[in-house]
Structures are given as C-alpha cells and as structure tokens.
Amino acid sequence: MSIVTISLLVLLSIVLIVILTSVTKLNAFASLFIVALLLAMIALPDKNVVEILKEGFGSTMASIGFLIIFGAIIAVVLEKTGGAISIANYVLSKTGHGKAASAMGITGFVVGST
Structure with a gap:
C-alpha cells in the first residue's frame, strides 16, 4: 500500500471514530474497536x-485492562451522581464567571484525571 492510501485510511478512521462517538453517541471503546476491525479488514489479508486483533487486543487488555475498567466505572459514578457538575460548580465559584473557560478546562482536567 502506498503512503497516500495509508494516510487516507488513517484520516477516514479518525473521522469515523469522531462520527461514531459524537453523532451516534456510541461508546468510545466500541467505536475504536469497530474502526480497528474495519481498518484491519481493509488493510490486512x-x-x-482475527489473529492480529486477538493478539493486539489481548496484550493491551492484559497490561492496562483494569485501568480502563476502573476509569470507566469512576466516570459513570461521577456522571450518575452529579459529581462532575459539583466539581464544575466549585471550580467556577472559585475562579468567577469571567474565567468560565478556564474553570471548565480545570474541571475537564480534574474529572478526566480521576
């Protein structure tokens, strides 16, 4: 495959991931897996x-699987309990409404780090 073809496939993959996660509201993990499967079916024999996806997915899950699972659990808990909104309101109260963009950036960093 030429470098142009590979570049176009990567660009289309990124666009498809964004569409699947933002427009269709599909889970990010599912979107990444679907796009990886489609890209593999196009680019590989x-x-x-199946063997390459199994090997790559298995090694990734073995090394960072629990981190991903626990991060997803914490994110769902923050969303369902309103914790993220509470953090945002607290940061906004400390920074003031004039710096709302900075407050949201800080909130995104804090919530994303947990």
Whole structure:
C-alpha cells in the first residue's frame, strides 16, 4: 500500500471514530474497536485479521485492562451522581464567571484525571 492510501485510511478512521462517538453517541471503546476491525479488514489479508486483533487486543487488555475498567466505572459514578457538575460548580465559584473557560478546562482536567 502506498503512503497516500495509508494516510487516507488513517484520516477516514479518525473521522469515523469522531462520527461514531459524537453523532451516534456510541461508546468510545466500541467505536475504536469497530474502526480497528474495519481498518484491519481493509488493510490486512483476510486470514490474519482475527489473529492480529486477538493478539493486539489481548496484550493491551492484559497490561492496562483494569485501568480502563476502573476509569470507566469512576466516570459513570461521577456522571450518575452529579459529581462532575459539583466539581464544575466549585471550580467556577472559585475562579468567577469571567474565567468560565478556564474553570471548565480545570474541571475537564480534574474529572478526566480521576
């Protein structure tokens, strides 16, 4: 495959991930997995796709699987309990409405870090 073809496939993959997560509201993990599967089916020989995805996904899950799972659990808890909104309101009260953009940036950093 030429560098132009690979570049176009990468660009289309990124666009598809953004569309799946933002427009269709599909889970980010599911979006990434679907796009990876589609890209593998386009770029790799048919008999290697399942084996390569299994190997790559398995090694990734073995090394950072629990981190991803616990991060997702904390994110759902923050969303369902209103914790993220409470953090945003607290930061906004400390920075003032004139610096609302900075407050939201700080909130995104804090919530994203947990």
